[in-house]
Amino acid sequence: MTTKGINHLGLTVRDLEQTTAFFTDLLGWTLLGRDDSYPRTTVSDGHCRFTLWQVDQSRPMTDFNRRTNIGLHHVALEVATKEDLFEMADKVRAWPGIVMEFEPEPLAGGPRMHMMFAEPGGNRVEIIWPAGQ
Template identity: 25%
Template sequence: MEVKELGHLVLYVRDIERSARFYRDVLGWRQILPAPGADSNAFAVFNAPSGRTHHELLLIEVGEDAAALPEGRRVGLYHFGLKIGTSDDELREALAKLRETGTPVLGMSDHTATHSLYIADPDGNEIELYVDVPGVDWETPEAIGSPVKPLHL
């Protein structure tokens, strides 16, 4: 077997409307089902504006009484990365949008091959918004194994 690409991500969320607004209105995902404002049936399906595939994100509502993600080091998902471009200008635009929407930035990092902002969705799932750094040969181990440095935009 050979994995060809990461196909989609499924997240449990407490409040489907709140989470759908975040992924749609803050991050710019295109909501496929249900149509925004329609009865959600406790799920929402999205794809990126590129329309690369049938769906890339599925949110499933589990209710306000669902257990929270444990804090600190734990087994399981740390974060997922969303490529938003190939230039620091695009990262600056994202930072402005995050500030405009009141979305806290948890961190900013220079990984040599990528420059990244870290945020969390309304349920605490951490998300890396990144751009590939032009001219970096990311296929060499040195490019992706470099020490993480602070990012200044």
Template identity: 30%
Template sequence: MISRGIDHIGLTVPDMEQAVQFFTGLLGFEDFYAHGPYEDLDGDSQTVYFDRHPRARTVQIRMLRTRNLNLELLQFESPDQVRRMPKTSDWGSAHIALYVEDMAKAVAYLRAQDVEVLGGSLPLPGPETGTNAEFCFFLTPWGQPLELISYPHGKAYERDTSRRLYSPVDPTTEWE
């Protein structure tokens, strides 16, 4: 096996200070460190190593953490930069699902903070169904979709197999 697990997830953001404030101030992440800027003024290392425009500039990188997730925030400037968030159905779109104990309380908290909640909570479908199992999408100020998820009594697929996905409800779940 090549992978031992996830080290971090990276998100490119348009405004680093706004993103850090959102994740630390609103969602409870801890800010660990910052570094950058980085750029290659003459060469092609941005293209060769990262598939970016050769004059792309890394403005700043910040590493945050919440319990079981290290989150790397990256801010770039590039001549060919696309400055719109992909829709959740677009190729390359991504979201992070944050586990919550009380969905109604979490959604109410986001709304009280003027965070755009998309619709409201829905029951988890298919093999994820379960008692009080639900999810809800919301948007960061720059339009990045994030998800709240809760399944305090497990998911339906667990009745049919002894195999388990990682779960913050049962963090002892191990990769075999």
């Protein structure tokens, strides 16, 4: 018996509405579900599915630090072309609440390229163009 891949990825976010809008409005993902009693939303690009959970705002929040926290380092999403990567960078850069870590640049000497940023909910996201690999 073995696993068959990721069913979904669950991310706790600072602001559920902001992060859901980031995925649906900027990235073009589909909103699959919403449960306001939990609260959470589920979004998908047709290949992968994320469940976004609202952090408990009645308690102190701690931002993720990739160097000191155990857990998710980042999530990497793939685009089909180099042009898509640069188009995505323009959209991401203009989106409210985004913290750019670095703009599109060669990955491990190229030709692959990637960029890294924190989405409005605080999670690190990498967009990668695999250059046909």
